[in-house]
Amino acid sequence: MAVLFALGIALVVQGYMHHLAAVGYDSAPVNGPSGSVPKAVSQGGPVIDARNGAVRTVTPPDRTVALTFDDGPDPVWTPQILDVLRKHQVHATFFVVGSAAIEHPDLVRRIMAEGHEIGVHTLTHADLGTADEWRRQLEVQGAQDAIMGITGHAASLLRPPYSSGNGAVAGGTWSAMQASADEGYLTVLSSLDSGDWRLPGVGEIERNLAPSGPQGQVVLMHDGGGDREQTVAALDSALANFADKGFRVTTVGDAIGVDTMRPATATEQASGTALAWGIRLSGFVVTAISWALVAAGAVTFIRAVLVVFFAARHSRAARRISTAGRGRRRVDVLVWPEVTGRVTVIVPAYNESAGIEAAVRSIVASTHPVEIIVVDDGSTDGTADIVDALGLPGVTVIRKENGGKPSALNAGLQAATHNLVVMVDGDTVFEPDTVHALIQPFADPRVGAISGNTKVANRGGILGAWQHIEYVVGFNLDRRLFDVAECMPTVPGAIGAFRRDALLRVGGVSDDTLAEDTDLTMSLCRDGWRVVYKDDARAWTEAPASLSALWKQRYRWCYGTLQAMWKHRGAVVQGGAAGKLGRRGLGYLLVLQVLLPLFAPVVDIFAVYGLIFLDPLRIVALWFVFLAVQFLMAAYAFRLDNERLRPLWTLPLQQFVYRQLMYLVVIQAVVTAVAGVHLRWHRMERYGSLRVPTGQSQE
Incomplete structure (x- = not known):
């Protein structure tokens, strides 16, 4: 029974991690009433600080671009994006999905090693605006634990999946942002959407990224969640264009002057490591069972x-x-x-x-x-x-x-x-x-x-x-x-x-x-x-x-x-x-x-x-x-x-x-x-239902 219980836990973990939620269109706005969202949020800057009960928003300074990537890490596209960033000697903020981070921990460590910033994008890319409170906590804390277990640092930036600009924040998303703020998170939305999630073509993405004025921007791009070949190609030319127009491209924390990552305590790191290994083990178990099922079949x-x-x-x-x-x-x-x-x-x-x-x-x-x-x-x-x-x-x-x-x-x-x-x-x-x-x-x-x-x-x-x-x-x-x-x-x-x-x-x-x-x-x-x-x-x-x-x-x-x-x-x-x-x-x-x-x-x-x-x-x-x-x-x-x-x-x-x-x-x-227990003989009860056959098979 203990083995079956452990197996059930492993299957639930894998089912939750990989099948209950999935990476979708990050910039698709969440429908719902927005009357409870303060104007300071709906009409303010893309970086929102609702800690301590007060609501403040921040926009990067003029000619400053806070470059962000969602839905990674991805083993194909994240390395290519990191290569482009290194070529242009710029840094960015990567909002990672916890399940993807656990599957590709080396990429997460590379992001940190090359001077980039990491933020929380939930554990399974769940919609925090419609999630129950228990799931919201699991999604946010689970992703944080994964980051701490892999990097040894805790992130203070959070981007809810399926969010875009301030005007699209609905009541459910705002409630989730408030709850996360009570746990110490800054919410980062976007003010300039590359639209790369629509796969509109390299030219269209470049045009979406072209600045229309000197004002600072938080730019939304993606390094995971699908085919990002257009993103990689458009990023190279967009960074060159930003440089030509005198824009500084950097991380969210650097753009607003905030230190967004702190060293994790030994307990936090141990907890994160245990989570990561537990999920990997459950994945191994499910894979082994899948092959065993094929063999049994x-x-x-x-x-x-x-x-x-x-x-x-x-x-x-x-x-x-x-x-x-x-x-x-x-x-x-x-x-x-x-x-x-x-x-x-x-x-x-x-x-x-x-x-x-x-x-x-x-x-x-x-x-x-x-x-x-x-x-x-x-x-x-x-x-x-x-x-x-x-x-x-x-x-x-x-x-x-x-x-x-x-x-x-x-x-x-x-x-x-x-x-x-x-x-x-x-x-x-x-x-x-x-x-x-x-x-x-x-x-x-x-x-x-x-x-x-x-x-x-x-x-x-x-x-x-x-x-x-x-x-x-x-x-x-x-x-x-x-x-x-x-x-x-x-x-x-x-x-x-x-x-x-x-x-x-x-x-x-x-x-x-x-x-x-x-x-x-x-x-x-x-x-x-x-x-x-x-x-x-x-x-x-x-x-x-x-x-x-x-x-x-x-x-x-x-x-x-x-x-x-x-x-x-x-x-x-x-x-x-x-x-x-x-x-x-x-x-x-x-x-x-x-x-x-x-x-x-x-x-x-x-x-x-x-x-x-x-x-x-x-x-x-x-x-x-x-x-x-x-x-x-x-x-x-x-x-x-x-x-x-x-x-x-x-x-x-x-x-x-x-x-x-x-x-x-x-x-x-x-x-x-x-x-080694000796089993005694069990005699079956007799019912007296037998009759002498007449010579024909009793069909």
């Missing part, structure tokens, strides 16, 4: 392309095998013989009274010959009694003290009488042909484990629909990719088939992690076994029906997956099947299921930043593009699973609630893992 798009491509490839391969298996001649497909041997189905059960009957009855109804071992792991709700009371043939109940799911599975494994083993959770039901479809890849002797297709049974309501979408799109598309890439990291506990001898060779089911299914699958991969996915072997399971239950379940899953990834990190440098798991599977999990979710809050915060400070239409358009990609990928996944598209109407809402819940789970799991 690219990774997300590449992932979408990859999973769809590999899912299509997986589906085509499955269809070819199916076609060849029906007797059609296919020379490009190796057709394995049908697997018909008996299977041991192990059902670990702890307080599964709500769904154990449906689960066992569905397995007994399998079209494939099975023996069923229900391992009651110290249940206190009569789970074992319910199974015993069913009196179903081929069902054995093992009662043991509570030792956790891995110990229950190992107990069932020791009691199994067949080499092909199917493991199923006590809250899951099978279709009649699930077991037969699931074990067919065992015809290939390289296959050591098979993942089935887990379907959400209680998919009613928005939360159920969201989990249904996640199972079909997130889990099953990924499993197709993992199958083709030969790097399957997880055979889910709800439905998985294994070779018993392969399990015994890796030491059975380990309790080292909270994701025993992922840990076991990775162990098999590292032992050289292939792990595949059978999408037509369906199992129906209960999903959490509340956000609290969902949080606990996914927290355990994510934490356990992190434990398994760390345990099997050595696979990254191994060869063969282990190397494929390490470099492909673990790499995919790290990037897509850890790093991207960790970055997701930044994406959301940046989206809010874009809606407020950038182009909201562009941000919304990008969101719709992202949503369209998600929808197309989801629609394809639903088509592969023969699912109706109706639940996809909840997909837009999923981006605002479910997605945030999932990435917060990842963040909490990562923090817990890094902190």
